[in-house]
Amino acid sequence: MTDQENTTEQNNKMGLWDIVRSVFAAGLGVQSSKNRERDFNQGSAKTFFFAGLIFTVIFIGGVYGVVQMVLASAGR
Secondary structure: OOHHHHHHHHHHOOOHHHHHHHHHHHHHOOOOHHHHHHHHHHOOHHHHHHHHHHHHHHHHHHHHHHHHHHHHHHOO
């Protein structure tokens, strides 16, 4: 692999924050077409699967926590 190919491959890799932003935007339904295309071209399906799974668990845990707080304060 040449230095130019190495540099191009490194530039095409998505960083952690790119993946987090992309999963968050997709989860909320506000992902732009440009970012979606970038995800399909540069991202790994396995990475997005696990990031989406983690996002879903955190989201459900957050909703559960809010509901528990509301129910606890309503019972007073």
